[in-house]
Amino acid sequence: MEDYKYKNITGDIIGASMQVHKILGNGFQEVIYQRALEIEMPNYNLNFKREFEMPIFYRSIQIGTRRVDFLVEEVISVELKAIIKLEDVHLAQAINYLEAYNIEVGLLINFGSKSLEFKRLINPKYKQI
Secondary structure, eight states, X not given: OOOOTTHHHHXXXXXXXXXXXHHHOSOSOHHHHXXXXXXXXXXXXXXXXXXXXXXEEETTEEEEEEXXXXXXXXXXEEEEEOXXXXXXHHHHHHXXXXXXXXXXXXXXXXXXXXXXXXXXXXXXXXXXX
């Protein structure tokens, strides 16, 4: 297995998500999975903020805010979906959020398919501050 940055944390987030999907299955609204994941993540000793308001910058000027579904361990953005199939547009949107927040690593997790879908995302424009 390759050595990914924050792989232990992302592994735990995926494990918690798999547990939620195993218990609930697919077919619920995104907010239901968000609430269930909020209950499950402490079982994996994950520190997180749910619906965390993040600033969005353009040329170093804050132009607005957006809530990230979860900010885990202050370093990983987690975006949830409850749709039949992840499309390229969802991946592009999640990467745009990483860039806007200047977060290096993110997860896009879809609870809406028969099997849990997840994508690990890297911000190609990440700037260490």
